[in-house]
Amino acid sequence: MLDAAGTGRVIESYQNQAEQLLKEYLLADTFVPYTSVIGGVLACKLVYDLTQLLSALYFKSYLSLPSIKRVEWNNRAISTVHAIFITAISLYLVFWSDLYTTSRIPAYITHRSSLLSIATLGGSVGYFVADLAMIFWFYPSLGGLEYVVHHFLSVSAIAYSMLTAEGQLYTFMVLISETTTPGINLRWYLDTAGLKKSKAYLLNGVVIFLAWLVARILLFIYMFYHVSLHFDQVKQMHDFGKLLVFGVPLALSIMNLMWFGKIIKGLRKTLAKRQ
Template sequence: MASLDWLIVAVTSFTIFQIMFHYLSGRISVHLCKGFRALPDIKKTEWNSRVVSTFHALVVGLLCVYLLWFDDAVNADPIWGEPKLVKLNVGLTAGYLISDFLLILWYWNAIGDRYFIIHHLTALYAYYYVLGQGLLPYFANFRLIAEFSTPFVNQRWFLEVLGYPKTSMPNIINGFLMLMIFFLVRIAVMPVYYHKMISTFGSEAFYKLGLRAQFAWIVASVCLDVMNIMWMYKIGKGCYKVLCACKKEKADSQKNGKQR
């Protein structure tokens, strides 16, 4: 995929996600969710942002899995394999990241988050080498498997803003799935990723990258995974609080039943 081609993909992706945020999400949500209309504007802004985020995660995550299973050229040569389809996936993500980055700055009071700013800039820095020079296609695509956790993280927020109690069954089910999927696609895969990375050290293909690309690859990977560990801790802590609340609620219910 030539530079102009991936640029077209990124610009098209950016445009689609902007249209989804400003026009499609609100109009669709009004019909699909009765509670959306009653939300204050600041919550509607974040709602639209998370709808876009969920859509992006599903599209990119599914394409990521397809490439990991069926793109033989990239799997055979993780550093210099033919990156055509990976560039398509990364181009879609780059367009989304730029779109979301600008929305975060513009609607800072509603969706501002310094960790997302760091995350987006770090990812874009690393993806520059994939899109601009065709480097590290396997590793760039592998990172995108993490997107499968995003829909569950967003669903937790949707349930909360719609007034579902933390101890409600939808919240408990989603919380369990969120914890499990987040761990599987962001934490459990780390040994596989870094084993694959370390196995390339010292090879001709690795030295051919040059110091700048090596630095971008390693530093970006570590930074993103430090944030993943931080988020995993917060999710685990939140799930623990919900479990404690459920136990307390059950104990109170049994106590009240005995008193009657």
């Protein structure tokens, strides 16, 4: 029979083996990307169900909405949660972590990744896949052709960056633009709740204008400037990766400018009514 010391060694041995197995499993090439994508889809389902439950309990106007409006209400809650999550992680990775800022890492800045960056991109892919599925299912109630194009471009760029570890820095720069999403969704909620003439609605419009200008106009200009500074490293990427680095942000920039024009028009209209 084993004494206390022997039993302790056996337990410690099994613990070390379990930790090693878990470590190898988590670091497996296929585990993190695909599991995080599935996790992202399941998280969307969870947020949808929780929103549906809590809204029915705490918002009287929710139950009076048409069925498709309730679906959009829940869908916008998903996009808001995703936007907060992806913006926070993207800001951290781009500006505060040493993954892309330090020069001590020998790899090109266009070929750096980590477990956190891969898992984050996987979760974002899961969100865009789930949201795209809802857009198709309820088309065009949750968004027209421009939303389909936007999501296809996003999924292509994010999935490629996640699976190849190429251009993740620029992918996260683009994803920072999701910081405008909560404001857009709040505007819809205020409108749906009949608060279109409130001060909150006006303030929301101003915040959206400023956030859009910074996150979807100026940030994209900075990203293209950053690409030009590191063009020698960008050239080392595969052709498809280079296409995504240039093509997707350019297409999104055009769409952002079009939407920005609508935001300016809407804000001017709102301000004119209050004079």
